Amino acid sequence: MKIGAISKATGLGIHTIRFYEKKGLIHRAKKDDSGHRVYNSKDVELLNWIACMKNSGMPLSRIENYAHAFYSDNNLASLNILEDHLNKLYQQQADLQHYIDVTSEKVARLKKS
Amino acid sequence: MKIGAISKATGLGIHTIRFYEKKGLIHRAKKDDSGHRVYNSKDVELLNWIACMKNSGMPLSRIENYAHAFYSDNNLASLNILEDHLNKLYQQQADLQHYIDVTSEKVARLKKS
C-alpha cells in the first residue's frame, strides 16, 4: 500500500501524511525499491486514530504521545493516554452543553422580544 | 471603562481586544481626551459573547457576522446567526458523542487484553 492508497483509506491528504512523518508523529515509512513509502494495515489503523483524535480537537503534540505508545505496543501507556483523552472529551462535552444552554437561552430571549 | 478593565471583565487579553478591533470584529472604540479607548456595558456584553463563541469553536470570521448583527440592533439577523450557531453546536455534540463512543470502546478492549 503506497501513500496514495493510504491517503484514500484514511481521508488524510498525501501532503499531510508526509507532514506527520516529518514531524515525527508517525514513524518514517519503509521504502520500496523505487523509494516509495510502503504502508500496512497497522499504519492505516494508526492514521485512522490520528484522524479521529485530531477531529476531536487533540493537538498533534498529544497525538504524538499516543502514537509512541501505539508503536511501542505498550498497552498500558496507550490505555493511559486514551483514558486521559476520554476525560478531555467528557470535559468538552460538559463545556459544549454549557454553551448550548447559554445560546438556547439567548435565542429564546430574542424570540420573545 | 478602559481597555484594562474590560480585559479583566471578559477574560480577553488587551492585545487580543485591540487585535479584534483591528480585524473589524468589534467597532473602533471611542477614545477619551488622552486617546484611550473607552468601553461601556454593551461592549462587555459583546466581548463576553465573542469569548463564548470563540471557546465553542466558532472562527472569528463567523463571529464577525454576529458582531455586525449585534451592532445593527437587528434582532432577526442576530437570531439567525445564533440559531445557526446552535445547530453547529448540536452537530459538534453528536460528533463528540461519536468520538466518546469509539474511544470508550477502544479503552474497554485494551482493558480486557
Next chain:
DNA sequence: TAACTACCTAGACCATACTCTAGGTCAAGA
C-alpha cells in the same frame, strides 16, 4: 519511444489567531 501517472525531496508559502516589541504619551502619586 513518448506520454502519463504516482511518487520522491527540500523547502517555501499560507491561514488563523494571537502575542509581543519599540518607541512614545499622559496623569497621578512620592
Next chain:
DNA sequence: TCTTGACCTAGAGTATGGTCTAGGTAGTTA
C-alpha cells in the same frame, strides 16, 4: 520634578497545522 503605570500606534514575530511548488525519478500504457 521624577517615576510609575496604563495606555497609544505600527508593525514584527510566534504557534499550529497544514498545503503547495520546483525539479526530478520510476514504472505503465498507447
